Amino acid sequence: MTSYLLVPGFWIDATAWSAVAGDLRARGHDVTALDLGHGPGATARTRVDDVLAALGGAGEPVVLVGHSGAGPVCAAAAERARDRVAHLVFVDTGPLPDGVAQIDFTPPDAQAATRATLAEHGALPMPSRAELDAAGSSTAGIPDTVFDDVRARSTAEPPGVVLTGARRGTPDLSLPKTVVACSFTPADARELIDAGVPGFAEMDGPEWTFVVLPTGHWPMLSAPSELAGVLDGLG
Template sequence: MATFVLVPGAWLGSWAWEDTARALSERGHAALPVTLTGLGERSDVATPEVGLDTHIDDITAFVMEQDLRDVTLVAHSYAAVPVTGAAGRLGPRLERVVYLDSAPFTEGTRLLDVMPEDVVDQLCAQVAEHGDGWRLPLPPFGLLGAFSSIEGLDEDQRDLLRTRATPQPFRTFEQRLTSPAEFGPDVDRVVVACNDAKALLDAALPMLAFLNQSPWRHFHLPTGHWPMLSRPVELADTLDEVVSSVR
């Protein structure tokens, strides 16, 4: 049995993991979804000061306060940034880190750095016009699809995303990572790539070259960027395979 700490991406709370967490539990695992400060059911504590460091603290505290050990830390999308920061604080409690359609960030980088400049401009406009200058509502699907594939989401799943997504404190996108993890040799390092990410890995881009080398392991999930919504049971199957397969 593995202990999964499931960290959702931008605009999401623990609700996004419900079906996957249930399927993992049915397979005998402990599946513990996290809601980061200012999102989901914690949207009432959102402030302009909530930033990347806040979310790094959230993840670290979640593991420490519950005294979790042998943790498999799963980072979806934006969560790659705070998970990379938190992983370095967990020491021997961390058994494995799984980047779900995401990748680790290096020191001094921020989420906006990996987006096209025109997309960043449009997101900043959304913050200014609809987010009181500090919150980013879920963008329209036309803009969202420019940097996060919505492949595989049917109309019901899109409606769920529209209605349950909460505005993201924009400082979490703007703040740069100052304390990236230096994974110890015993930490299993995994990428679960959906279709677009797999295409990037297959293209052997120089900036992602390290992910194609040992000790990194790859798994493919054929869907878009939101697999916990589009393929939740298949995602659980993949995570089960991750922890049961030999490194």
């Protein structure tokens, strides 16, 4: 039996992992899906604390799985609680350098649009399906009813989560790290690694592996059994 801690990215909650978690439990594993804080004071650093609190309650080192915006958070948490993490998994995402926010990783026009939305709404609501696809967060493979339900239950992201970055520690080369590449390929990643692009530059170490799962950016919704199979193979 392997223990898994599944951490959702922006807007979604623990229920987005339901199908994956159920599949892993049917395979005999222990699974916890985490809800991250969405209060007005939430930041990238408080989300690291959310993950650390969950790791502290785990009975044994876990396979820590972060999707999308949770990738940098999980990277930082793993560096502060190395003894609690057996394997670090990035689902269509990667780490970011110390203090680099999610908004810093987007083009200037996208940053301006995000800041305008934050100014208007006081938070960042989950975009429509068309908006996500246009921004590169492919929703391919998600049934319309599933996407509509997830978006209806989504929670807007507080400004501090969008505009701040996590405090990093020192990456441990002995910690296995796997990227589940869904909306990009290992070849795409290789180009970005060679170019030194933040979020990819770290992936050049011997502790990194890639697993290809060709679907959209949200595989827990578009290909849950396939994603569970990938995670099961990492335990």
